[in-house]
Amino acid sequence: MKKAIEVRELRKSFKDTEVLKGTNFEVKQGEIFALLGSNGAGKTTIVKILTTLLKQDGGTATVNGFDILSQPDKVRQAISLTGQFAAVDEILTGRENLIMIAKLRYLKNPREVADDLLERFGLTDAADRKMSTYSGGMRRRLDIAMSLIGRPQIIFLDEPTTGLDPEARIEVWKIVKELADSGTTVFLTTQYLEEAEQLADRIAILHEGRIIASGTLPELKKMFPTAKVEYVEKQPSLEEIFLTIVGKKEEN
Amino acid sequence: METTTTKSHFFTDIRVMLGRSMRHIFRSMDTIITVTITPIAMMLLFVYVFGGAIQSGTDNYVNYLLPGILLMAIASGISYTAFRLFTDVQRGIFERFHTMPISRSALLWGHVLTSLVSNAISVVVIILVALIMGFRSSAGVLPWLAVAGILALFTLALTWVAAIAGLSAKTVDGASAFSYPLIFLPFISSAFVPTDSMPKVVRVFAENQPVTSIVETIRALLSNQPAGNDIWVALAWCVGIMLVAYLFAMKAYKRRA
Numbered sequence: 001m002k003k004a005i006e007v008r009e010l011r012k013s014f015k016d017t018e019v020l021k022g023t024n025f026e027v028k029q030g031e032i033f034a035l036l037g038s039n040g041a042g043k044t045t046i047v048k049i050l051t052t053l054l055k056q057d058g059g060t061a062t063v064n065g066f067d068i069l070s071q072p073d074k075v076r077q078a079i080s081l082t083g084q085f086a087a088v089d090e091i092l093t094g095r096e097n098l099i100m101i102a103k104l105r106y107l108k109n110p111r112e113v114a115d116d117l118l119e120r121f122g123l124t125d126a127a128d129r130k131m132s133t134y135s136g137g138m139r140r141r142l143d144i145a146m147s148l149i150g151r152p153q154i155i156f157l158d159e160p161t162t163g164l165d166p167e168a169r170i171e172v173w174k175i176v177k178e179l180a181d182s183g184t185t186v187f188l189t190t191q192y193l194e195e196a197e198q199l200a201d202r203i204a205i206l207h208e209g210r211i212i213a214s215g216t217l218p219e220l221k222k223m224f225p226t227a228k229v230e231y232v233e234k235q236p237s238l239e240e241i242f243l244t245i246v247g248k249k250e251e252n
Numbered sequence: 253m254e255t256t257t258t259k260s261h262f263f264t265d266i267r268v269m270l271g272r273s274m275r276h277i278f279r280s281m282d283t284i285i286t287v288t289i290t291p292i293a294m295m296l297l298f299v300y301v302f303g304g305a306i307q308s309g310t311d312n313y314v315n316y317l318l319p320g321i322l323l324m325a326i327a328s329g330i331s332y333t334a335f336r337l338f339t340d341v342q343r344g345i346f347e348r349f350h351t352m353p354i355s356r357s358a359l360l361w362g363h364v365l366t367s368l369v370s371n372a373i374s375v376v377v378i379i380l381v382a383l384i385m386g387f388r389s390s391a392g393v394l395p396w397l398a399v400a401g402i403l404a405l406f407t408l409a410l411t412w413v414a415a416i417a418g419l420s421a422k423t424v425d426g427a428s429a430f431s432y433p434l435i436f437l438p439f440i441s442s443a444f445v446p447t448d449s450m451p452k453v454v455r456v457f458a459e460n461q462p463v464t465s466i467v468e469t470i471r472a473l474l475s476n477q478p479a480g481n482d483i484w485v486a487l488a489w490c491v492g493i494m495l496v497a498y499l500f501a502m503k504a505y506k507r508r509a
């Protein structure tokens with residue numbers, strides 16, 4: 001299968017903090033890939049590099065087959081980003097935000113595209129209100145809706161459900177699953193292990209600048225030592241896997 | 253670098269960006285009021301309070317004053333461009349634009365054109381107030397067009413200066429504060445009083461700074477007199493400042509994005 005994203009020995013430092021120390025991973029076309037890591041692990045940094053917002057210090061990365069440094073425009077034509085913090089225009093209404101992006105994607109029918117998305121994301125009633133009056137969940141949904149315009153092949157979602165209530169979170173999960181079902185590659189970052197468990201085809205754990213484990217959930221579970229002292233047989237949760245792997249690394 | 257596909261969409265991008273920031277302006281009309289209120293207050297103050305004591309050598313002091321007041325309004329108007337650019341760059345929306353195949357300079361040009369339009373609105377408002385206060389001009393269409401052209405050039409030049417501030421400032425205050433000295437430039441020029449009355453050092457500065465030549469040019473055009481050398485000096489200043497500021501603004505933008 002074709003690779004949607006390929007990252008080789010990626011390095012990035014800010015002043016004296018080395019954030020990425022040779023990160024390697026790949027994402028297959030059409031899969032949901034979850035990048036897991038604690039606060040400050042460098043998830044957003046990776047997303048920014050892959051979406052051409054930041055330049056890496058070393059290593060290479062291709063997105064949709066194009067090198068991010070030498071062909072950023074080709075990369076931009078294939079992707080869209082829903083950043084960690086909502087990227088909406090506060091002064092415009094929800095509808096105007098969508099229409100603006102549709103025009104910037106050079107679509108022929110920006111109004112209809114906007115109407116469709118408003119309907120699909122349950123925002124029709126709020127469509128003509130300024131973004132500044134939206135709740136966090138509504139804002140997030142509109143933010144994601146903006147990213148779907150023009151059907152990009154690869155969508156980056158940086159912590160798409162942080163700050164959402166459980167209901168809104170399930171809503172976003174549904175959207176992400178639908179996206180993947182329609183063939184879009186989804187790259188998402190999260191701190192919620194449950195989220196990765198629920199959504200992802202494959203998971204990579206970023207810790208201290210490197211991917212310390214990656215694979216499907218069953219593969220990750222195999223890396224986890226079988227339950228020793230437990231009386232009832234119990235599948236380890238991703239949370240336990242994460243903590244064990246991180247713990248082991250720290251011991252070395 | 254940009255590919256041909258993004259180049260061909262350059263004007264679409266600019267149009268969308270212009271539409272966006274014009275909406276911002278029309279949804280906060282108070283900025284236009286803020287921009288026009290100080291110059292109008294100045295005009296009232298100078299005409300009705302100081303006017304009697306000032307020897308401008310003309311019988312209609314409003315006529316004498318108006319060009320300087322207009323420049324002052326533009327100098328304060330562009331601080332909003334700096335402010336809008338600063339907040340745009342800070343907020344996520346620019347990040348979204350930057351991940352899209354949109355021409356980067358179109359994003360800046362959107363702000364620049366918006367600055368032109370909003371300053372034109374302020375200028376028209378101030379001219380209307382001046383008419384009420386007794387401003388009269390015998391100039392025909394062509395001189396008026398020339399005045400509009402010079403004001404537009406002046407706006408463009410200062411807008412690119414504002415863009416540098418907006419793109420490189422660390423705080424909101426820093427972004428808008430740079431225009432204060434610009435607002436005061438008209439005071440040390442021939443905008444309010446003829447330069448002959450000033451002490452030597454001040455006079456040398458006043459006669460050789462951009463505002464004086466621009467003020468003199470506009471004043472001459474509006475009163476149907478030959479503008480002489482001033483118009484070329486004024487044009488040189490505007491174009492010169494614009495080119496230098498444009499280069500620095502683009503540099504600041506590249507560093508930012």
Ligand SMILES: Nc1ncnc2c1ncn2[C@@H]1O[C@H](COP(=O)(O)OP(=O)(O)OP(=O)(O)O)[C@@H](O)[C@H]1O
Pocket residue numbers: 014015017019037038039040041042043044045046084191
């Ligand atoms: N522009 C910057 N300048 C300096 N340091 C930075 C910059 N951006 C990120 N960092 C640092 O790089 C590290 C990784 O940051 P990053 O935002 O990528 O983490 P993250 O995994 O997304 O964290 P979170 O879960 O909190 O969003 C942090 O230590 C952060 O302080």
Ligand SMILES: [Mg+2]
Pocket residue numbers: 043044045084158159
């Ligand atoms: Mg982050």
